[in-house]
Structure formats: structure tokens, C-alpha cells
Amino acid sequence: MTDEPRATAELGLRVDHVDSPIGLRVDELVQPGLRRNPKRAHLLVSTVLGKHIPCDPARVIDAGVRLGDLCAAALADSPGPVAVFGFAETATGLGHCVATALDASGYLHSTRRSVPGFPVVGGFEEGHSHATDHALVPSDPAVDLPPGLPLVLVDDEISTGATALDAIRALQALAPRTRYVVASLVDMRSDEDRARMVAAAEELGVRIDSVALATGRVTTPDGLIDAVAALPPTPDPVPAGRRGSATRVDLPWPDGVPDGGRHGFRASDRPAFDRAVEKAAGALRAVVGDGPVVVVGHEELMYLPLRLADSLARIGVPAVFQTTSRSPAYVLDAPGYPLRRGWSFRPPEGGDGRRYLYNATVQGKNATVVLVLDPPADTDHLTAPDGVVDALTSSGIDVVIAVVPVDPAHLTAERRR
Structure with missing residues (x-):
């Protein structure tokens, strides 16, 4: 009998801990899961986000407060107001928790919903996601995306940093600034991914800091996408003898x-x-x-x-x-x-x-x-x-x-x- 997560023991999908500034482990924050997606077959299922796993709401809020504290420490040399941006769909609530913890002047998250009367002022894509498009639909771009202020970008997971960089480029075109902080519950980037973010910051002429509750590495075995696609389908939920109200x-x-x-x-x-x-x-x-x-x-x-x-x-x-x-x-x-x-x-x-x-x-x-x-x-x-x-x-x-x-x-x- 193994104590390894099921996806690790049977398919070789590994999530390993590297470090944490607050003493948490990656395996306390995420569990390896699977999804039928030809772009990426693994799914890091958060234990503190409240997306796939029901969570104690106090624990979700606490994770946002801790992440906000790390952002505040990263911005200690930039006193004054800060704005926060969250990524749809998974980090809209987490981003709001961080904004509250920072007493941010404003918070905006991306959306995948078309809203009549609200023009899309910008957007970017998330390549590995099931739904790739992110739209920006603030009620007043000048206020909701204030130029010049440090901007904290919040996501539940940073896998390569590509989505964060695409977002920074889109936001920089709309409301230029010199300071960004990319904040996440877990940061799973490789050294090469981190080097790309440093190079992008130099290219854009901005400073980009990164903070996370924990850092780690994901090891995906060869053929994982095909292996997940070959898994037997999950049976539909069996109807209950009593229909709920x-x-x-x-x-x-x-x-x-x-x-x-x-x-x-x-x-x-x-x-x-x-x-x-x-x-x-x-x-x-x-x-x-x-x-x-x-x-x-x-x-x-x-x-x-x-x-x-x-x-x-x-x-x-x-x-x-x-x-x-x-x-x-x-x-x-x-x-x-x-x-x-x-x-x-x-x-x-x-x-x-x-x-x-x-x-x-x-x-x-x-x-x-x-x-x-x-x-x-x-x-x-x-x-x-x-x-x-x-x-x-x-x-x-x-x-x-x-x-x-x-x-x-x-x-x-x-x-x-």
C-alpha cells in the first residue's frame, strides 16, 4: 500500500516541494489531479482555493492574507497605494482576498463573460487552459487600472509564467507602470521559466518580483496526455432514490x-x-x-x-x-x-x-x-x-x-x- 497520491503512484505524475518563505509545503497546498486536455493533462488541485475541493472559508481567506503579506514585504520599498489584478476563473476570489489584505486602492479581474454595455479594453490568452481568452472590462479604465501604481497580479498557480507575462504586456499597453509583483499560492516554474521573466522585465523596462506561499516542481512522464485519454470514462452520477429539493x-x-x-x-x-x-x-x-x-x-x-x-x-x-x-x-x-x-x-x-x-x-x-x-x-x-x-x-x-x-x-x- 503506497502513501503516494493516486496520480503519482499509477501514472508517475509528481509534485515535489522546493521551498517556502512561511514554512508550508507544496503538497499541503496542491494535490496532483488529471484532466482530459490535449495541451496539458495534469491539474494541480488546490487545497486552499475553494475551486475543485470544498474548503473551510477561513482557510481560503487566510491563504489570501498570507499571500498579501508576502506582497507587502516585496513592495516595502514602494510605499503608497497599490492596485491588484486577478486571473479568471480560478483566482478571482484569491485576488480579491489579496486586495483586501493589502488595502488596495482597486481590484480588477479578467473575465470570460461578454457583458452588454461594457466594452473590452484589452485582453490576453492562457495557452494551456480549457478556456483561453481573458478579457478586461473595467467600468472606468483610468480608475480601475490606474497607471503608475505598483500592480500585483494574483493567480492560484504559476506553471511557466507565460500567462502572467502576456497579461503584463497587455496591461502595460493600457496603463504603463514600472513595478509588478506576480503572486501565487504555488510557483512551479523551472529555472528557464524564471530567466524568461527576467528577460521580459528588461525588455519592457519594468521590475517584476515574484512571491508564492511555496515553490515546487512538477514532473510529467512521457505520454501522460495519451495515458489520461486512455483512462476509462467516469460513470455518470447514479440517480438517487430521492430527488433533492x-x-x-x-x-x-x-x-x-x-x-x-x-x-x-x-x-x-x-x-x-x-x-x-x-x-x-x-x-x-x-x-x-x-x-x-x-x-x-x-x-x-x-x-x-x-x-x-x-x-x-x-x-x-x-x-x-x-x-x-x-x-x-x-x-x-x-x-x-x-x-x-x-x-x-x-x-x-x-x-x-x-x-x-x-x-x-x-x-x-x-x-x-x-x-x-x-x-x-x-x-x-x-x-x-x-x-x-x-x-x-x-x-x-x-x-x-x-x-x-x-x-x-x-x-x-x-x-x-
Whole structure:
């Protein structure tokens, strides 16, 4: 019997620790997983992000605070305001946590959603991702991407640094500055990757520092992509004898308060946002009772569901946090593998492609799923056959559909007054 992770023991995918400035190990922060992707077959499944694995919300927030502290130390010679940028879809909540920890003047994350009335002012690509395009849609580029300020770029994982460099080039063209910090939970770059970032900084005439909770190395055996493609398909979830219930709650949310950083989140937004989270959590408590619950955000909508889960936990409701995903990971219900079960469903916004949710348990057991969405995802597709609610209730899971009535147009109008 081996203690190695399943993907290591059976396929030779290794994740090795190198160093950490705060005493954490890479294998405490990520577990090796697999995905059927012809560009990259391995997946580093974070234990502190709240994407694929349900997490204690306090642990997710703590990881963001620790990363923010490392950023502050890196910027100790540049006192004054700082701005923060997060990468969709996995790091939108983490980036917001870092922005809060740094008391940043503003926070913006990239998006893969087309928003009527919001022009795309820039973008870049993520070559190995299942969804490659990143768009920038701030409500006011001059304020949400302030030129001149040091900018912290936050991602959950830096594998080669190529995406971060593409983002820096795009951001530098929009709002030039001389200082960047690339921050991640884990940094898995090779020496050659690091040298490329140094060369790019010289080319652009900027300084780029890198910080991470831990550094490590990924070893992918030859033929891993073909080996993963040849694995037997994961059976669809077996329908339960009892279909779960579906309950809807429209959460209270004040007009003009952003639900995250898709169109920019400013320091001045924090007090109203914090009050709104507490009020919304109270409304949820009246519906979910004593729990336990898995608070599930919709793709890029990560920070608000995270904060809701944290508020519920602080008022005595056992709550964990995670989100849905665009990434088709490989699911295997076996000890030592991080993705034990999963659901595939049509996008609630409509259109092509599939969306996914993994694990969704509290201590390995079913719990009520609180699905937090904004109005663009609140459609007929949400509750139709082959939608996410249908997929979960078919497995016997009770679902609370919690809609945050945020109108980006109202946000823009409030800011222009």
C-alpha cells in the first residue's frame, strides 16, 4: 500500500516541494489531479482555493492574507497605494482576498463573460487552459487600472509564467507602470521559466518580483496526455432514490455595490460590500437553518460566495466553499485522488460547452448546496433538464438557488455621479 497520491503512484505524475518563505509545503497546498486536455493533462488541485475541493472559508481567506503579506514585504520599498489584478476563473476570489489584505486602492479581474454595455479594453490568452481568452472590462479604465501604481497580479498557480507575462504586456499597453509583483499560492516554474521573466522585465523596462506561499516542481512522464485519454470514462452520477429539493432565495443587495472585481472593485466599495454580505448571509441563514452547507459560486463569482460562507460559519452554520468550473477534470472515486465525484451540465447562461462541479461534500457527506449566482446566470437553463440544479437534485442533493441582483449598468451609473 503506497502513501503516494493516486496520480503519482499509477501514472508517475509528481509534485515535489522546493521551498517556502512561511514554512508550508507544496503538497499541503496542491494535490496532483488529471484532466482530459490535449495541451496539458495534469491539474494541480488546490487545497486552499475553494475551486475543485470544498474548503473551510477561513482557510481560503487566510491563504489570501498570507499571500498579501508576502506582497507587502516585496513592495516595502514602494510605499503608497497599490492596485491588484486577478486571473479568471480560478483566482478571482484569491485576488480579491489579496486586495483586501493589502488595502488596495482597486481590484480588477479578467473575465470570460461578454457583458452588454461594457466594452473590452484589452485582453490576453492562457495557452494551456480549457478556456483561453481573458478579457478586461473595467467600468472606468483610468480608475480601475490606474497607471503608475505598483500592480500585483494574483493567480492560484504559476506553471511557466507565460500567462502572467502576456497579461503584463497587455496591461502595460493600457496603463504603463514600472513595478509588478506576480503572486501565487504555488510557483512551479523551472529555472528557464524564471530567466524568461527576467528577460521580459528588461525588455519592457519594468521590475517584476515574484512571491508564492511555496515553490515546487512538477514532473510529467512521457505520454501522460495519451495515458489520461486512455483512462476509462467516469460513470455518470447514479440517480438517487430521492430527488433533492430546489428552493430559491433572492438575496438582498444594494444597488451600485459591486459583487466582485469583474468591472473593478475600489477601496471605497468595501464598507458597503461588507455590510451587504452580512445582510445577505442573514437571509441565507433563514433558509438553510443549521446546515451543513456547501456554498458554491458560479465560475468567476468567487469572492462573494466565499464571504457568504465565512459569514455563515461565523454565525454557527457549518459551511464550506467552492465554485463550479469550465475545466473537464478527470474524476475517480478512489482513495488518494482529489476529485472523487463530479457533475457535468449545460452553462446556465446558455451557449455551447459544458460546465462542471466536483466533490461538493462536507466531510465526505452530502449537504445542502447553496448555489450563488448573478442575474446573467439566472435563466431557464439553470433549472432545465441537464442544468446544474437538475444534475444535483438528481443525486439527492437539496439545492438553494441564491441570486444576487447585481446590475452592472447601475454600478456604472453610481460611479459616474
